Amino acid sequence: MFCTKCGHNIxxxxxxxxxxxxxxxxxxxxxxxxxxxxxxxxxxxxTAAQQSTTETSQPATKAVIGLxxxxxxxxxxxPILDIxxxxxxxxxxxxxxxxxxxxxxxxxxxxxxxxxxxxxxTITVFATGEWTIFGFIEID
Numbered sequence: 680m681f682c683t684k685c686g687h688n689i690x691x692x693x694x695x696x697x698x699x700x701x702x703x704x705x706x707x708x709x710x711x712x713x714x715x716x717x718x719x720x721x722x723x724x725x726t727a728a729q730q731s732t733t734e735t736s737q738p739a740t741k742a743v744i745g746l747x748x749x750x751x752x753x754x755x756x757x758p759i760l761d762i763x764x765x766x767x768x769x770x771x772x773x774x775x776x777x778x779x780x781x782x783x784x785x786x787x788x789x790x791x792x793x794x795x796x797x798x799x800x801t802i803t804v805f806a807t808g809e810w811t812i813f814g815f816i817e818i819d
Contacts, residue, residue, distance in 0.1 A: 682695035682697065682698060682700055683700070684698055684700040685697050685698040685700065739775070739776070739779050739782065741771045741772070741774060741775040741776075742771070742772055742775040742776075742779055742783045742785075742786045743782070743786070744768075744771050745768040745769070745770075745771035745772035745775065745786035745787070745790050746768070746772070746782070746785060746786035746789055746790070747768075748764045748765065748768030748771065748790060748793075749764075749765060749768040749769075749786060749788075749789035749790030749791075749792065749793040749794075750789060750793065751764045751768075751793070752764040752765030752768060752790065752793030752794055752796065752797045753789075753792065753793040753796050753797070756800070758797075758800065758804045758805065759801060761793070761794075761796070761797030761800060761801065762794060762797045762798055762801060764797070765790055765791075765793040765794025765795075765797050766794060768786065768789070768790030768793065768794070769787065769790040769791060769794060771786070771790075772786035772787035772790050773787065
């Protein structure tokens with residue numbers, strides 16, 4: 680008697696000693712192949728889901744960083760640095776994923792407002808020659 684899977688000679692055993700295939704189980708080849716295909720498909724799906732999660736979290740991170748930089752542009756009393764922070768915040772908000780919606784919009788609005796405040800602050804500092812922090816601490 681010969682194994683139907685690998686062709687090795689079988690001595691009245693229930694399983695082939697070479698490949699381990701059961702004697703008289705021709706239909707199990709398809710079942711095993713279907714199992715392997717299902718395993719590969721599930722592994723591919725899990726990998727795709729992991730990549731999808733990574734791709735969506737990065738744009739959300741960009742929007743959050745843009746929001747933070749917008750707030751810093753409003754609060755850090757250093758001319759020119761304020762403007763740089765605001766512009767970088769705007770760039771990050773614009774390049775973030777459109778699917779995040781409200782967070783992206785909030786980051787963009789805060790970064791724009793922060794940049795406008797920073798521009799006015801910088802103009803005031805250079806026009807008056809007085810650099811004040813929060814309007815009451817003067818730096819000579």
